[in-house]
Amino acid sequence: MAYKYIDNYREQGARKKLVELLKVKGIEDEEVLKAIGKVPRHFFFDETFWNQAYRDIAFPIGEGQTISQPYTVAYQTQLLHIKKGDKVLEIGTGCGYQTCILLELGAKVYTIERQEKLYERTIQVLPRMGYKPEFFLGDGSKGIANQAPYDKIIVTAGAPTVPDVLLSQLNIGGILVIPVGDESTQKMVTVLKVGENDYEKIVLDTFRFVPLVGEKAW
Numbered sequence: 001m002a003y004k005y006i007d008n009y010r011e012q013g014a015r016k017k018l019v020e021l022l023k024v025k026g027i028e029d030e031e032v033l034k035a036i037g038k039v040p041r042h043f044f045f046d047e048t049f050w051n052q053a054y055r056d057i058a059f060p061i062g063e064g065q066t067i068s069q070p071y072t073v074a075y076q077t078q079l080l081h082i083k084k085g086d087k088v089l090e091i092g093t094g095c096g097y098q099t100c101i102l103l104e105l106g107a108k109v110y111t112i113e114r115q116e117k118l119y120e121r122t123i124q125v126l127p128r129m130g131y132k133p134e135f136f137l138g139d140g141s142k143g144i145a146n147q148a149p150y151d152k153i154i155v156t157a158g159a160p161t162v163p164d165v166l167l168s169q170l171n172i173g174g175i176l177v178i179p180v181g182d183e184s185t186q187k188m189v190t191v192l193k194v195g196e197n198d199y200e201k202i203v204l205d206t207f208r209f210v211p212l213v214g215e216k217a218w
Ligand code: SAM
Pocket: 065, 066, 067, 068, 069, 091, 092, 093, 094, 095, 096, 097, 098, 099, 112, 113, 114, 115, 118, 138, 139, 140, 141, 156, 157, 209, 210, 211, 212, 213, 214, 215, 217
């Protein structure tokens, strides 16, 4: 079945303006900006709300969850330093917008969502758009051990701490990007795995994510 939505001039124009706005806000990675310029974010919205799709805001996607703000997606993706062929674990598939950005950058993406309704919707929508990650349903706070190790791990929900189990699933030289804090705000944290038990952690800007709910989280 062909995907029912059309990427028309109005949406393409709005997407270009969004890319310009992200540059002004400090996103510098040209490949990330190119990916944002390519993925039709309005496909993740009901047609009634297409006029909201290229605003730099998070938006409800059902089940109490949100599609992340484009700035946040660009910010997290930039921190991952994706190289073509990188094996990336994404925790918190949601509607799959971030997944598409990672795929546009040439990553092989393993993505996990805990909410069955979102999972069921996203495994239908993404392949129709031509995006084919490996989908998983379950608690991503434990990672996905039987697919590890990963070059990069991105967590798109706020965690109380950095789960050790995620660090153990990274390759040496790998990067974890995860928002860490309380239920109201989180700091973006990157962890570079420099040796088997050796990590370099950097704490960056403040964000506001929905909670990471699971055995190694809230
Ligand atoms: N990545 C999405 C995007 O591109 O817009 C946004 C994801 S939304 C901000 C966070 C997602 O994390 C929600 O869909 C939520 O259900 C999911 N989530 C929360 N805890 C989780 C867990 N332990 N494992 C997997 N997914 C989880």
